[in-house]
Amino acid sequence: MRINIPEPAAQILNKLHEAGYEAYVVGGCVRDSILNREPGDWDITTSARPWQVKEIFGRTIDTGIQHGTVTIMIGKEGFEVTTYRIDGEYEDGRHPKDVTFTASLIEDLKRRDFTINAMAYSEEDGLIDKFDGLADIEKKVIRCVGNPKERFTEDALRMMRAVRFAAQLGYSIEEDTRQAIIDMAPTLKKISAERIQVELVKLLISANPGEMRELYQTGITSVIMPEFDRCFETPQINPHHSYNVGEHIVRSVESVKNDRILRITMLLHDIEKPSCRTTDESGRDHFRGHAEKGADTAFAILKRLKFDRDTMDKVKVLVKYHDWRFPAEKKNVRKAVNKIGDELFPFLLEVKRADTAAQSNYRRNEKYEWIDKLETLYNDIKRDNECISLKMLAVNGNDLIKKGIKPGKELGDILSAMLEDVLEEPSHNLKEYLLDEDIFFGFVNKKEK
16 A cells, blocks of 8 residues: 655655654544545654654744654644654543653554554555554444543543544444443543534534434533433424424434534524423424524533634524524515625525425425525525615715714614615615605604604
8 A cells, every 4th residue: 555645744754764763654644545535634653752853853843842742844834743652641531641752653553542543654664554444444433442441531532533533434433432432421521612612513514414413322412512412302293393303403414504604503403492392282392482592502502612703693693593484575585684694694594494304394395485485585685786784775874964963872773764664665775765855854753753
């Protein structure tokens, strides 16, 4: 087997070899090369100590020198070079208390998470695959190197990584590795929210986001998102649904296109259905108010997981309005776009389509036809450049000040009244019309009332 190592990484290997040290590309870049995927990074492992690496190369950064890692700069590109090491005791579920450098590549590979990530390669020695990573690639299996409980004790996040790799590669998790996840899932409480967020998003935007079921079934979500577990315990006895809330959520995530905001939204869109469930005399379930309440809960969950404010705000809006229904008429679409925002309205249509796809067949075609009609009307509105926001209104605050309106609440109320009129009838969005004496004072009088 031959792996095509990029020139800068090959230069680093050659220099280390010329200086008398062992050196290999290692980990994910080897795995991805075997899978014919483009590696994101080319990490290198070597028998040289960090200070020896620094002596050989001119431009280096001490990115993790206490753990043996030095970043070598080739042009503007950085390559992490790590000394073979044996990790000491792990006290925080992530970092070893200390590390011991070793001369053995195999000892270094033993500490890695999964067999598919524990392969090394150099042109001189070919593929080093002591733990049968190549066989596991052929079997499409995620398996820990050595004892899985030891690997998860070293870094509890590896449990989420196992599910994430399964999602990205379309693999299954080996039986002993999966059982260890079930047994040790509670230890994820040691892991920072930021790291959990990264793995969760990588899973959601993978080719198999339905692996969210595996996070639930192995007990991971009970630690990182207990609200999600309640959804799997909540039935939906209603003609519009075929699945419990949790299964409906997962199917909606699978149905939406691969976009970070959209998949996070689908994950959380029905998160408050369990708390809003009521059952009428006929035995039919209802979930009144779940969207509004769910919007606040979604925001709180994302805040807890340290998401950025832009993501939190967008998901909150989409969750709040995901179940909003209104007649498919142009004026209603204009008002909806004004309320939700021009940027998010196309996202809302995608959310509605995914939500519908994960429901029962009951009136499904009718629902799709309604969504398609909304999209057609929205495109017509955009094509005709119809007013959908204050910034598109033909008049502004300065125009009103010239009419004698003082800056403040009254001015804002009048502009809002004008926009309300224009959303209803776009032909009114003319400066001459809105500032006409009779029309203008009609807006003033309307607000005074």
